[in-house]
Amino acid sequence: MRLLACGDRALLAEFATQAGVLGALAAWQDAPPGVLELVPAARTVLVRVDPGVLGLGHLEHWLTTTPRAEAALPVGAEVTIPVRYDGEDLATVAQAWACSPDEVVDRHSASEWVCAFVGFAPGFPYLVPADGAAALPPVARRSTSRTTVPTGAVALAAEYCGIYPRSSPGGWQLIGTTDAVLWDAARADPALVTPGTRVRFARVVP
Template sequence: MRVLPSGDAAVLAELADLDEVLALHAALDAPPAGVLDVVPAARTVLVSFDPAAVPGDAVVRWVQAARPVAGARPEAGELEVPVVYDGEDLADVAAALGCSPAEVVARHTGTVWTVAFCGFAPGFGYATAADGDWAIPRRSTPRTRVPAGSVALAGEFSSVYPRESPGGWQLVGRTDLAMFDVDRDPAALLRPGVRVRFRDAG
């Protein structure tokens, strides 16, 4: 792990892979006074702080002193997402996994997913499966319009598009659950550490 300054009010921890990111994020669950946010990404963890309240070198030492436990995951509650599995790419995902569309649905709903980090759009959470091989290729040609609520897979991740946008993930279904609402607290349902269960809503 390398911990580097990122401007005057943040430090960035660079890690080898997503497992290390999740373990470090879980280990940084009790920030000292002055630390404002801990933001995981695919290979980094950004820690922002108030320079008037805590010096940057103290934040670096706090991050370096963390004791990540292999396999540890941050926890931020649970979310059930009802899904109608009628996505345009369901058959393609089944072919990629070497199974039937019904088996894709059974596998997708039969595992617990955990949001590792957020990005791309507000409320778009990259969730990883507790088990199973989900190496799903992205579409060769991204769509210019993916409807809000689309449930999708790409690489090792699953997510729900929080609003209409372009996108290249494989669409397997849809949900009516509002994933992001600025008038709600919290605004985003998919946040790092949230455990997600997708439920077949027929």
């Protein structure tokens, strides 16, 4: 782990792997007074503090001395997402996994996922298999991005599964669609899925 100062109110922790980020989130959930927010990304965690309560020196000491385990996962809420497995790229994913489209559906819906971080668009979750990155093979992005991906599209790229909260361009492989509302600014918690949330996909039969 490498720590970088971001002004006098935050430290950015850099990791070599996504598992390192998840292990840090799990270890740092019981934060001391003064820690305002943990903001994870693919290889980093930004830790924001109130400098009047916790200085960066004390924050660095806490971050570096708190034991971390890459196998650990943050504890979060559990959400079930209904999915119609009607994605245009289902056959492409099946070819990449050397299996049938039905097997892609079975493997995807049988897996438990955890939200590693949120980005790209408000409410867009980057999900990884809760039982390890080797649970499902990585999937290459499309060589050419689509100009429009529909709201609710469930998609795969690299080691991640994502859900498009609104229509937008995108280059991920589309395997299904959901009617779940991923982002609603009128809700008390606008994002349905946040870092640490456990997600399961339930197949909807047309």
